[in-house]
Amino acid sequence: MTLTQQRKLKTILVGIASWTIALLLFFPIFWMFITSFKTELQAISVPPQLFFEPTLENFTIVQERSDYLKHAWNSVVTSFGATILALIIAIPSAYAMAFFPGKRTKDILLWMLSTKMLPAVGVLVPIYILSRDYGLLDTQLGLVIIFTLMNLPIIVWMLFSYFKDLPKEILEAARMDGASPWGEMTKVVLPLSVGGIASTGLLSIVLCWNEAFWSLNLTASEAAPLTAMIASYSSPEGLFWAKLSAASTLACAPIVVFGWFCQKQLVQGLTFGAVK
Amino acid sequence: MKRSITRLLMAPSVILLLVWMVVPLSMTIYFSSINYNLLYPGRNNFVGWMNFEFFVTDPGFWIAISNTLTLLLSVLIITVVLGVALSALIDKPFAGRNVVRVLLISPFFIMPTVNALIWKNMMMNPVYGIFAWISNSLGLEPIDWLSNYPLVSVIIMVSWQWLPFAILVFVTALQSQDTEQKEAAQMDGATGWHIFRYLTIPHLARPIAVVVMIETIFLLAVFAEIYVSTGGGPGYDSTNLAYLIYNQALLQYDVGVASAGGLFAVLLANIVAFFLIRAVGKNLTV
Amino acid sequence: MAYLNITELQKHYDNYHALRGINLKIQEGEFIVFVGPSGCGKSTLLRTIAGLESSTGGSIDLDGRDITELASSKRDLAMVFQSYALYPHMTVADNLSFALRLAKEDDAVIKEKVSSVSASLQLDKLLERKPKELSGGQRQRVAIGRAIVRQPKVFLFDEPLSNLDAALRVQMRLELARLHKKLGTTMIYVTHDQVEAMTLADRVVILNAGQIEQVGTPLELYRSPNSRFVAEFIGTPKMNLIKLDGLTREGDMLQLKLMDTLIDFPVARVHGPLPSNATIGIRPEHLTIVSDSGDLTGRVELIEHLGSEAYTHIRLANDQTIIVKAPARTEIKDGEMIQIRVDRDELILFNESDRVFSVVPEEANHE
Numbered sequence: 001m002t003l004t005q006q007r008k009l010k011t012i013l014v015g016i017a018s019w020t021i022a023l024l025l026f027f028p029i030f031w032m033f034i035t036s037f038k039t040e041l042q043a044i045s046v047p048p049q050l051f052f053e054p055t056l057e058n059f060t061i062v063q064e065r066s067d068y069l070k071h072a073w074n075s076v077v078t079s080f081g082a083t084i085l086a087l088i089i090a091i092p093s094a095y096a097m098a099f100f101p102g103k104r105t106k107d108i109l110l111w112m113l114s115t116k117m118l119p120a121v122g123v124l125v126p127i128y129i130l131s132r133d134y135g136l137l138d139t140q141l142g143l144v145i146i147f148t149l150m151n152l153p154i155i156v157w158m159l160f161s162y163f164k165d166l167p168k169e170i171l172e173a174a175r176m177d178g179a180s181p182w183g184e185m186t187k188v189v190l191p192l193s194v195g196g197i198a199s200t201g202l203l204s205i206v207l208c209w210n211e212a213f214w215s216l217n218l219t220a221s222e223a224a225p226l227t228a229m230i231a232s233y234s235s236p237e238g239l240f241w242a243k244l245s246a247a248s249t250l251a252c253a254p255i256v257v258f259g260w261f262c263q264k265q266l267v268q269g270l271t272f273g274a275v276k
Numbered sequence: 277m278k279r280s281i282t283r284l285l286m287a288p289s290v291i292l293l294l295v296w297m298v299v300p301l302s303m304t305i306y307f308s309s310i311n312y313n314l315l316y317p318g319r320n321n322f323v324g325w326m327n328f329e330f331f332v333t334d335p336g337f338w339i340a341i342s343n344t345l346t347l348l349l350s351v352l353i354i355t356v357v358l359g360v361a362l363s364a365l366i367d368k369p370f371a372g373r374n375v376v377r378v379l380l381i382s383p384f385f386i387m388p389t390v391n392a393l394i395w396k397n398m399m400m401n402p403v404y405g406i407f408a409w410i411s412n413s414l415g416l417e418p419i420d421w422l423s424n425y426p427l428v429s430v431i432i433m434v435s436w437q438w439l440p441f442a443i444l445v446f447v448t449a450l451q452s453q454d455t456e457q458k459e460a461a462q463m464d465g466a467t468g469w470h471i472f473r474y475l476t477i478p479h480l481a482r483p484i485a486v487v488v489m490i491e492t493i494f495l496l497a498v499f500a501e502i503y504v505s506t507g508g509g510p511g512y513d514s515t516n517l518a519y520l521i522y523n524q525a526l527l528q529y530d531v532g533v534a535s536a537g538g539l540f541a542v543l544l545a546n547i548v549a550f551f552l553i554r555a556v557g558k559n560l561t562v
Numbered sequence: 563m564a565y566l567n568i569t570e571l572q573k574h575y576d577n578y579h580a581l582r583g584i585n586l587k588i589q590e591g592e593f594i595v596f597v598g599p600s601g602c603g604k605s606t607l608l609r610t611i612a613g614l615e616s617s618t619g620g621s622i623d624l625d626g627r628d629i630t631e632l633a634s635s636k637r638d639l640a641m642v643f644q645s646y647a648l649y650p651h652m653t654v655a656d657n658l659s660f661a662l663r664l665a666k667e668d669d670a671v672i673k674e675k676v677s678s679v680s681a682s683l684q685l686d687k688l689l690e691r692k693p694k695e696l697s698g699g700q701r702q703r704v705a706i707g708r709a710i711v712r713q714p715k716v717f718l719f720d721e722p723l724s725n726l727d728a729a730l731r732v733q734m735r736l737e738l739a740r741l742h743k744k745l746g747t748t749m750i751y752v753t754h755d756q757v758e759a760m761t762l763a764d765r766v767v768i769l770n771a772g773q774i775e776q777v778g779t780p781l782e783l784y785r786s787p788n789s790r791f792v793a794e795f796i797g798t799p800k801m802n803l804i805k806l807d808g809l810t811r812e813g814d815m816l817q818l819k820l821m822d823t824l825i826d827f828p829v830a831r832v833h834g835p836l837p838s839n840a841t842i843g844i845r846p847e848h849l850t851i852v853s854d855s856g857d858l859t860g861r862v863e864l865i866e867h868l869g870s871e872a873y874t875h876i877r878l879a880n881d882q883t884i885i886v887k888a889p890a891r892t893e894i895k896d897g898e899m900i901q902i903r904v905d906r907d908e909l910i911l912f913n914e915s916d917r918v919f920s921v922v923p924e925e926a927n928h929e
Contacts, residue, residue: 010368011368011369011370012370014365014366014368014370015370015371015372017365018365018366018370018373018376019372019376021362021365022375022376022379022380023379025379025380025382025383025436025439025440026379026380026382026383028383028394028395028398028399028436029382029383029386029394031394031398031399031406032390032394032398035398044403044404045404046403046404046408046409046412047409047413048406048409089288089292090289092285092286093285093286093287093289093290095285096281096282096283096285096286097286100279100282102282108286108290112289112290112293114549115296115297116493117492117496117545117546117548117549118297118301118542118545119496119497119517119518119538119541119542119544119545120497120499120518121497121499121517121518121521121522121537121538121541122300122301122304122521122539122541122542123300123301123303123304123538124521124522124525124526124534124538125303125304125307125531125535125538126299126300126301126303126304126307126535127300128525128526129531130299130300130303149292149293149296152292152293152296153293156289181281206384206385209387210385210386210387210388212387212388212389212499212500212503213497213499213500213518216389216499216500216503217522217526226387227388227500228389230387230389230390230393230504231389231500231503231504233393241397241398241404244393244397245398248390248393248394251387251390252386252387252390255385255387256382256385256386258385259381259382259384260378260381260382263377263378263381266381267381267444267447267448
């Protein structure tokens with residue numbers, strides 16, 4: 001075999017291997033999607049059916065039975081609300097730490113991250129009691145507050161890494177051009193870090209959307225986001241797989257599609273600024 | 277800019293996080309020292325270390341600790357090892373690489389509750405599940421995953437969720453690897469394995485540190501997967517610390533004991549964090 | 563009273579003394595180049611003048627005003643950065659007008675200024691482009707334009723040409739020289755490239771380890787360096803340095819002993835006490851390869867042909883290598899023994915602490 005042929009063969013083998021692994025990892029999602037268009041009987045048929053006549057009735061039933069739209073709206077409000085709030089709080093501090101670092105900046109950042117290490121269960125009881133006493137149990141506002149605080153350390157950290165990577169000379173140029181600290185932030189830093197802020201925000205939305213611990217423990221029916229709604233499908237053993245799949249598809253589709261579209265930014269965000 | 281303005285800008289997040297940390301934690305400490313059951317209000321007398329004793333002597337306590345650590349370490353090893361291998365694989369060009377990337381990232385977007393439901397029902401169900409069908413087709417006895425290997429099942433679910441994260445971080449990192457360096461090594465007679473071992477792995481030190489750090493934060497707190505799939509069982513076989521405390525607090529309404537357990541979780545997290553920051557901290561420049 | 567007056571300027575970092583008492587007077591309209599090896603403090607000095615670094619001692623006066631503690635933007639200075647530091651999210655026009663807009667100048671005035679600057683730098687067709695759609699040379703011109711538009715009292719350049727390829731660098735160097743002629747504004751320019759320093763500067767400031775080593779016109783520095791550091795730093799190839807085997811005084815003459823050769827050197831060209839140990843410096847172009855009665859003998863090791871001329875590397879009897887720069891000749895071969903004559907008028911003498919104690923004769927300065 002010539003060298004060229006060897007290389008071609010290698011490329012083909014790499015392609016086959018990658019595709020196989022990707023399809024295997026994606027299979028559960030694909031199966032969930034397929035199952036949501038089956039009848040209950042088809043859903044549990046052995047051997048599993050790949051070809052069948054699709055039906056949409058599961059989706060109608062899910063909406064009727066558990067009011068999908070209400071929970072979806074809860075998810076949207078809490079994810080976006082908490083993300084926007086957290087960004088508003090985090091941007092000024094990340095900015096200050098990145099551009100005017102003091103001797104203790106590093107310690108503060110590590111401390112912030114360490115609050116994220118604090119396990120939620122450790123404070124579950126007090127948070128539950130506080131939410132109950134302040135009437136925040138099973139409300140959107142309660143979840144927004146919790147989500148904001150929960151993601152704040154990661155958001156500050158990510159923004160900090162983005163800001164820190166901005167070329168210093170551009171900021172110095174702005175300073176020489178007569179920009180005030182405020183002007184520097186609004187006219188140069190923010191426009192330059194739109195990408196970074198976007199990917200931070202996207203990641204925060206994904207984390208909020210998929211958050212399950214607080215959603216399960218602090219909401220019941222009114223403010224329950226999709227994660228909590230889905231959990232209510234877990235009880236009937238082995239029954240209603242098609243409806244379960246329909247509900248799951250509905251719960252995940254928005255964020256998965258969102259994730260596909262924002263893949264590039266998200267990947268950037270996921271590396272937490274540690275990887276160029 | 278003046279220090280005072282810098283402080284002012286940082287104040288909101290620092291104060292909020294301080295409150296978020298200090299208030300509930302001190303409440304937890306307080307609750308852990310009193311008799312506090314939601315079913316019997318009003319009898320909140322000081323009981324000293326009794327709640328801790330109660331929690332530690334709970335038959336599930338040591339199992340939960342060991343399950344928590346097993347889960348953490350297994351998923352870290354699986355995702356890092358497979359992540360590095362797979363990212364090295366898809367780093368090379370082939371047809372449809374972008375689609376493969378999209379497929380690979382997808383499980384990361386699936387919410388933990390759905391993740392658990394898909395695996396529990398459609399994959400691992402001993403009668404109707406895909407795994408059972410595969411076993412049957414091969415003429416083997418189907419395995420009842422959730423009953424016989426509950427912790428392994430949870431590890432599979434959680435790894436499936438976090439593997440994409442690891443892959444994506446590593447793929448991004450690999451793109452920044454110096455190709456000239458690799459070419460130089462090739463000219464020096466290095467094989468693909470040599471390049472992987474002596475150039476790629478060291479290059480990935482920092483990304484691996486990031487992955488380990490982030491995953492640890494989330495893995496110590498795995499909850500929904502267990503809640504939805506095994507319910508901690510059978511027995512305590514798949515109960516981790518988070519689930520044990522949840523069980524005490526919201527199922528048995530014993531706030532005192534749950535708070536004592538919460539403090540154990542905090543302690544455990546601190547121990548892990550201590551070792552973690554020592555091990556990977558030097559690779560993270562803040 | 564100088565236009566820009568730097569007095570006893572100090573810069574301490576935590577554990578590093580970057581500027582150790584800089585004194586420098588710059589006249590209005592001068593083109594000053596700071597040059598030196600990396601880490602010598604040239605960029606720190608420029609950035610301290612710009613106000614991007616704060617000084618830890620001393621003062622800077624500009625046009626009769628103490629600017630030491632003033633914010634960068636209030637100093638009436640404009641800077642061109644090494645990386646150009648263009649605002650990537652703004653068009654060329656917006657980049658050029660950013661400072662004017664911040665200063666809330668009149669729209670019509672801004673437009674007028676931007677269009678005249680862009681015309682003079684041939685940027686008028688690129689005004690709507692973003693920096694990433696420009697070539698390296700165009701970006702460089704935008705960076706310069708951004709500085710010009712503000713009509714500052716002093717232009718600061720921080721290694722502005724180091725990111726350009728060789729051909730473009732030569733072209734931009736010419737454009738900068740032309741620009742200085744046209745505007746007549748004071749310019750301070752940092753570079754590590756001595757060719758840029760020599761070709762652009764009215765006066766060159768050579769820095770070494772946080773101190774000024776010597777200030778002078780390019781020719782002064784070239785002809786009469788006052789230390790071994792300056793002598794070696796300026797000139798390509800480097801000045802040849804040969805340790806003397808002896809130094810004795812015979813009436814009006816010094817006798818320099820170089821291996822077996824004695825070279826006469828007028829005492830009148832020496833100042834200060836005679837050192838016991840000395841080194842001579844002689845530039846490669848002041849050595850000539852001769853067929854007989856040369857001052858030195860050596861073996862040809864290597865010849866570098868540059869076209870019109872050639873650098874001949876020669877190993878002397880004491881194992882030291884020297885370089886002769888001469889018009890290209892093909893008859894000399896590697897390994898051949900040859901003789902070299904030293905141009906006595908161009909000899910420079912260094913004492914044991916590497917300071918120069920000889921003077922270049924007047925007539926030699928005007929040859």
